[in-house]
Amino acid sequence: MFEQIERVPGDAILGLIEAFKKDTNPQKVDLGVGVYRDSQGNTPIMRAVKEAEARLLKNETTKTYIGSHGAPAYGNVVLPMVLGENSPVLDAGRASATQSPGGTGALRLAADFIATQLPGKDIWVSDPTWPNHLGIFPAAGIKLHKYPYVDADNRLDFDGMLSALKQIPEGDVVLLHACCHNPTGFDLSQDQWKQVLEVVRERNLLPLVDFAYQGFGEGLDEDAYGVRLLAESLDEMIITSSCSKNFGIYCERTGCLIMVAKDNEQMENVRSQIAIVARENYSNPPAHGGSIVSEILSSDDLIPVWRDELTEMRDRINTLRRDFVEALKPYGLDQKYACIAEQRGMFSYTGLTPEQVDRLRDEFGIYMVRSGRANVAGFSHENLPYLAKAFAAVNS
Numbered sequence: 066m067f068e069q070i071e072r073v074p075g076d077a078i079l080g081l082i083e084a085f086k087k088d089t090n091p092q093k094v095d096l097g098v099g100v101y102r103d104s105q106g107n108t109p110i111m112r113a114v115k116e117a118e119a120r121l122l123k124n125e126t127t128k129t130y131i132g133s134h135g136a137p138a139y140g141n142v143v144l145p146m147v148l149g150e151n152s153p154v155l156d157a158g159r160a161s162a163t164q165s166p167g168g169t170g171a172l173r174l175a176a177d178f179i180a181t182q183l184p185g186k187d188i189w190v191s192d193p194t195w196p197n198h199l200g201i202f203p204a205a206g207i208k209l210h211k212y213p214y215v216d217a218d219n220r221l222d223f224d225g226m227l228s229a230l231k232q233i234p235e236g237d238v239v240l241l242h243a244c245c246h247n248p249t250g251f252d253l254s255q256d257q258w259k260q261v262l263e264v265v266r267e268r269n270l271l272p273l274v275d276f277a278y279q280g281f282g283e284g285l286d287e288d289a290y291g292v293r294l295l296a297e298s299l300d301e302m303i304i305t306s307s308c309s310k311n312f313g314i315y316c317e318r319t320g321c322l323i324m325v326a327k328d329n330e331q332m333e334n335v336r337s338q339i340a341i342v343a344r345e346n347y348s349n350p351p352a353h354g355g356s357i358v359s360e361i362l363s364s365d366d367l368i369p370v371w372r373d374e375l376t377e378m379r380d381r382i383n384t385l386r387r388d389f390v391e392a393l394k395p396y397g398l399d400q401k402y403a404c405i406a407e408q409r410g411m412f413s414y415t416g417l418t419p420e421q422v423d424r425l426r427d428e429f430g431i432y433m434v435r436s437g438r439a440n441v442a443g444f445s446h447e448n449l450p451y452l453a454k455a456f457a458a459v460n461s
């Protein structure tokens with residue numbers, strides 16, 4: 066039977082990683098990969114995580130299953146991190162947390178819930194969006210459509226977005242990025258979130274907010290502005306949270322599906338369905354990453370260590386964004402690429418064309434995906450002058 070199976074090309078990013086490894090240019094720069102890098106180009110384990118793991122190793126007494134919703138201790142720390150310490154949504158018992166294998170697992174749970182419990186609802190995603198969104202929802206049998214997000218001049222197309230949202234059939238699901246939009250880095254202002262809320266209300270849409278980068282944009286609470294606004298203003302929404310980036314525990318697969326319902330009764334009904342969806346996918350989530358997060362967020366001595374490290378990562382990215390645009394000044398390109406300083410998170414839609422991306426790779430050993438998305442964490446103060454020179458060369 067397998068003789069009929071066709072091979073599909075591998076992930077473009079994986080191809081990029083291979084090509085980067087083989088490149089012998091000593092000045093080569095990897096701007097393709099989707100993880101945080103420090104100034105040495107490493108993705109280190111955070112100190113708070115190491116310490117939490119040491120404590121877990123010493124104190125853990127069992128490896129038994131943790132249940133389809135995951136460890137209650139994990140939900141108890143993630144809910145206030147996402148919705149706020151004094152959230153009225155939490156006070157009302159309207160939110161349910163289900164630990165998931167990464168933010169991706171939470172998205173798949175959401176997709177299966179929508180497909181099985183809200184049949185006939187389509188989903189609308191930004192154009193562009195994280196490519197996995199394009200796979201996850203159709204894989205669950207949900208029709209996917211796009212709304213505009215970036216204009217031809219590589220700016221946030223908020224007017225285009227809003228007018229498209231106004232056309233969405235009532236009751237459909239709209240996927241929004243909470244912060245650090247992947248792949249563009251263009252985030253909504255507080256005022257824009259308010260306008261989105263109004264349209265969501267008018268059209269009776271179900272927002273699904275993907276929150277994969279909490280703390281990477283402006284701060285843990287600042288980045289949650291849109292999520293909290295919608296949760297506190299609407300009866301129902303879905304949030305998919307990830308601890309992969311903000312705890313640097315990518316491989317531990319640690320995420321959370323948060324379902325917000327009108328009241329506690331409806332939340333429990335929804336929650337019971339989510340348990341079935343989780344069971345049918347993978348039964349129970351992996352425990353270790355969630356244990357790390359709950360150990361840190363329930364230890365008075367580890368919280369500040371983790372917060373400081375997260376701030377360090379965020380500041381590094383935001384400083385490099387500004388300094389790169391400065392480095393482009395002598396070439397007269399600072400205005401053209403000013404958006405890089407304004408965008409947030411690890412990714413930037415640079416506005417480079419696929420041909421310019423190819424030239425950067427072939428002539429300078431600078432690797433990024435052909436959409437022109439760069440991982441800003443691949444910048445460093447050592448390589449900024451080289452990057453600026455290369456940008457200038459492909460712009461001449």
Ligand SMILES: Cc1ncc(COP(=O)(O)O)c(C=O)c1O
Pocket residue numbers: 099166167168169170195242247275276277307308309315319320
């Ligand atoms: C927008 C977005 N959502 C979700 C995820 C999922 O993250 P993970 O499954 O690694 O927790 C990512 C990771 O790159 C992302 O960029």
